[in-house]
Amino acid sequence: MDFFRKMIVASNWKMNTNIPEGQKLLEEIMAGFPAELPCQVIVAPPFTHLQMVIRNIGDKKLGVAAQNCHYETSGAFTGEVSAGMIKSLGAGYVIVGHSERRHLFHETSEIIKKKVDTVLAAGLKPIFCCGEPLDIRESETHNAYVRMQLEQSIFHLDEDAFKKIIIAYEPVWAIGTGMTATPEQAQEMHSHIRDQIAIHYNKIVSEETHILYGGSIKPDNAKDIFTQPDVDGGLVGGASLNAKGFLEIINAAC
Ligand code: PGA
Numbered sequence: 001m002d003f004f005r006k007m008i009v010a011s012n013w014k015m016n017t018n019i020p021e022g023q024k025l026l027e028e029i030m031a032g033f034p035a036e037l038p039c040q041v042i043v044a045p046p047f048t049h050l051q052m053v054i055r056n057i058g059d060k061k062l063g064v065a066a067q068n069c070h071y072e073t074s075g076a077f078t079g080e081v082s083a084g085m086i087k088s089l090g091a092g093y094v095i096v097g098h099s100e101r102r103h104l105f106h107e108t109s110e111i112i113k114k115k116v117d118t119v120l121a122a123g124l125k126p127i128f129c130c131g132e133p134l135d136i137r138e139s140e141t142h143n144a145y146v147r148m149q150l151e152q153s154i155f156h157l158d159e160d161a162f163k164k165i166i167i168a169y170e171p172v173w174a175i176g177t178g179m180t181a182t183p184e185q186a187q188e189m190h191s192h193i194r195d196q197i198a199i200h201y202n203k204i205v206s207e208e209t210h211i212l213y214g215g216s217i218k219p220d221n222a223k224d225i226f227t228q229p230d231v232d233g234g235l236v237g238g239a240s241l242n243a244k245g246f247l248e249i250i251n252a253a254c
Contacts, residue, residue, distance in 0.1 A: 007039035007226065007253040008166065008210055008233035010127060011240030012067065012095060015046060022049045023056065028243030030060055037061065039233065039254040042127075043240075044095055047081055054090045065093035065127060068101060071114035073121075083115075083122035094119045095235075096126045097153060099172045103133075109152035116154055120161050127166045127235065128154055129214070130193075134173035142171075143192050150193065155200045162201060167193060167211045168235040174215025176238060183224045183231075186213045190230035219248035226253045 017025060022045055033041070042063035045053050053064055070080035086094060096119060097112040107115075112128075119126040130149040132142040146169070154165055169189050174181050181189075190211045198206035213225050214235030225231055233253050240246045 005208065005210055005232045008042065008212055009039060009250050009253045010042035010044060010063075010065065010093075010095075010166075010168070010212065010233070010235045011246055012098070012214075012235055012237045013043070013045045013049075013241065014067070014100070014237055016241055017045070017049070019049060019052055022046075023052055025241065025243055026053055026056055029246060030057065030062070032243065032247040033060060033062070033250075035060075037250070037254050039250070041250055042093055044093070044127075050086070050089050050091055063093060064091040065095055066091055067095050067098070069094050069096075069115060069119060071111060071118045073118065083118045083124055087122045087124055091124065093125045093127050093166070095129065095168075097129045097149075099129060099131055099170055099175055103172070109149060113153040113156065116157070116165070120157070120164060125164050125166060126154075127168055127212075129168045129170050129235070131170040131172050131175075131215070137171065137173060142189065146189060146193065147196055150196055150200075155196075159201050159205060162197075163205060163208065165209070167209060168214045169193060169211060170214035170235060176216070178216050180216040180218070180221050180225070181213070183228050186225050186231055187228035190228065194230055217249060219245050219252070222249045222252035 044065035044067050066086045069083045096115045101107045116126045132145040136145045194206045210232040212233045212235045213231050217234045217236045218239050
């Protein structure tokens with residue numbers, strides 16, 4: 001059986017750009033963006049920019065993601081944003097479990113699991129991030145580590161819910177460091193993740209799941225990573241803040 005997975009290129013602006021800078025970046029990206037693309041492009045600006053981005057994309061087929069949300073639906077959680085609020089803006093995705101959330105803001109697998117559930121309940125798609133820190137890679141226990149992250153935060157889902165998840169494998173040692181995983185390292189982990197999905201669900205679900213790579217993707221390394229058989233695109237941080245570079249990365253995928 002042949003499976004076709006459309007490539008996805010998602011950009012994570014993190015806590016960068018003010019509104020005019022974000023608008024300029026979006027306009028530059030859209031100016032270089034063909035009306036019909038064979039792949040899905042998603043932008044994840046800061047919360048404060050979501051409405052501006054959604055208003056400005058017009059009929060361009062650009063997906064919009066929030067970078068985070070709270071796991072409760074409403075209430076006394078000063079400073080937090082719910083999945084329902086994000087949905088009501090018209091966004092389609094939420095990044096959940098990014099390593100900066102896990103490590104800098106101490107989000108546990110249990111919290112991330114609750115976030116996955118609330119994002120799905122709001123009718124949004126989670127972009128679920130996983131990936132091992134450097135010491136785990138060096139001790140060669142990375143496969144087991146990532147398997148545990150999947151088991152703890154997304155493998156409780158039933159098959160229909162699981163099919164809405166996009167996975168982003170982002171080795172922590174490669175995020176923002178300029179140290180990209182080799183295409184072989186990315187392929188090995190993506191294939192491992194796909195095998196785990198086949199074990200927990202079935203072969204069809206595993207072949208249909210999108211698994212993106214993230215961690216220091218640049219215009220000059222994107223193609224080698226994106227052409228690996230189990231890599232279905234990328235989650236791009238730093239390099240997505242430059243429209244020209246991001247468009248080159250999109251071209252490498254599409
Ligand atoms: P980077 O970030 O491309 O700057 O390494 C990727 C990410 O954190 O999603």
